[in-house]
Amino acid sequence: MTKPINQRAWFLVLPVLILVAFSAVIPLMTVVNYAFQDSFGNNEFFWVGFEWFEEILRSERVHDALGRQILFTLIILVIEIPLGVFVALHMPRKSGTWTSICLVLLALPLLIPWNVVGTIWQIFGRVDIGLLGYILSSLGFDYNYTQDSFDAWVTIIIMDVWHWTSLVVLLSYAGLRSIPDAYYQAAKIDQASRWSIFRHIELPKMKNVLLIAILLRFMDSFMIYTEPFVVTGGGPGNATTFLSIDLVKMAIGQFDLGPAAAFSIIYFLVILLVCWVFYTVMMNTGKVDG
Amino acid sequence: MDLAWMAWTTPTAIFFSLIALMLIGMTVWAIIKPQAPRRGILRIETTPGDRLFISLLGSAFICLLWLSLFGSPLWWALVFCACFMVSVFKWV
Numbered sequence: 001m002t003k004p005i006n007q008r009a010w011f012l013v014l015p016v017l018i019l020v021a022f023s024a025v026i027p028l029m030t031v032v033n034y035a036f037q038d039s040f041g042n043n044e045f046f047w048v049g050f051e052w053f054e055e056i057l058r059s060e061r062v063h064d065a066l067g068r069q070i071l072f073t074l075i076i077l078v079i080e081i082p083l084g085v086f087v088a089l090h091m092p093r094k095s096g097t098w099t100s101i102c103l104v105l106l107a108l109p110l111l112i113p114w115n116v117v118g119t120i121w122q123i124f125g126r127v128d129i130g131l132l133g134y135i136l137s138s139l140g141f142d143y144n145y146t147q148d149s150f151d152a153w154v155t156i157i158i159m160d161v162w163h164w165t166s167l168v169v170l171l172s173y174a175g176l177r178s179i180p181d182a183y184y185q186a187a188k189i190d191q192a193s194r195w196s197i198f199r200h201i202e203l204p205k206m207k208n209v210l211l212i213a214i215l216l217r218f219m220d221s222f223m224i225y226t227e228p229f230v231v232t233g234g235g236p237g238n239a240t241t242f243l244s245i246d247l248v249k250m251a252i253g254q255f256d257l258g259p260a261a262a263f264s265i266i267y268f269l270v271i272l273l274v275c276w277v278f279y280t281v282m283m284n285t286g287k288v289d290g
Numbered sequence: 291m292d293l294a295w296m297a298w299t300t301p302t303a304i305f306f307s308l309i310a311l312m313l314i315g316m317t318v319w320a321i322i323k324p325q326a327p328r329r330g331i332l333r334i335e336t337t338p339g340d341r342l343f344i345s346l347l348g349s350a351f352i353c354l355l356w357l358s359l360f361g362s363p364l365w366w367a368l369v370f371c372a373c374f375m376v377s378v379f380k381w382v
Contacts, residue, residue: 034297037297043294054358269350269354
């Protein structure tokens with residue numbers, strides 16, 4: 001029989017709840033109110049029921065943006081997680097000058113603001129003045145991210161990998177550093193191969209931090225806005241118009257507040273669901289069935 | 291206090307009041323009769339609060355699925371939501 005949980009401690013977080021109410025709950029309530037009404041400005045609203053939800057759920061434009069978003073997130077996760085683990089595995093295990101240098105170098109991209117990252121890559125990829133674009137075109141590649149959808153995708157993916165793989169490396173490295181030396185010594189006595197050490201010692205010990213890394217990278221890549229917006233503006237055409245870019249176009253570009261609000265709620269629910277799944281997996285990992 | 295910018299309507303106000311009432315009710319229930327977390331068919335530990343969260347989130351997706359397939363009104367979807375909530379509280 002498990003001991004009942006006393007929930008009274010939650011009252012201690014009331015100040016934070018009040019703060020969150022003003023920063024998140026009240027805006028969210030407003031978005032819900034907007035989602036059921038039409039507005040022509042001047043704070044005049046007309047009840048439309050579920051019309052905007054039906055429109056968004058059946059909209060081909062939103063389906064396409066969702067497809068691009070899922071594809072982008074999957075590609076990011078497939079590249080960044082294994083690459084991050086690979087780099088972490090090859091970093092020096094003992095503290096020293098090289099370790100410090102590696103950590104500082106890895107942390108650098110994480111310190112750069114999103115819009116600056118976008119601007120750096122926007123210039124870097126340009127064929128006329130950018131180093132990457134110039135080298136690629138000098139080598140004979142027909143590279144132009146402003147006109148070719150594939151090039152735009154490659155540029156955005158490489159930019160995201162450059163920006164965020166460090167986070168996975170740092171988290172994985174923290175997980176690796178927490179493994180006691182005795183495990184490696186035991187593996188050495190057993191003459192375990194490098195793969196066996198990774199599979200049976202390092203990977204299980206990194207499981208929790210890797211789940212956090214996947215959760216963070218999923219959320220961030222699923223909500224990505226600034227970098228692709230600065231680099232491609234969602235183009236060429238709609239090739240890199242992800243959900244958040246499409247949402248901003250709808251809300252601010254077209255001033256369709258009602259459909260944009262319905263879109264936001266659906267978007268929020270999808271992220272909430274995935275985060276709950278990850279959170280549940282994290283909290284239940286390693287617990288033995290009772 | 292002028293709340294016109296929040297564009298309140300009676301149905302949305304009722305919706306949020308119901309959610310607030312549920313949360314208050316669950317808090318009072320947890321204080322009066324603290325319950326142990328349990329493992330249900332999902333094989334994860336859940337408290338009554340977790341089960342309420344799962345019910346609300348699942349209900350939201352049931353309504354969205356209904357809207358995308360059949361459109362409004364949502365009366366039948368609400369019946370499914372009620373069944374889903376009862377199932378979650380009983381078996382999850």
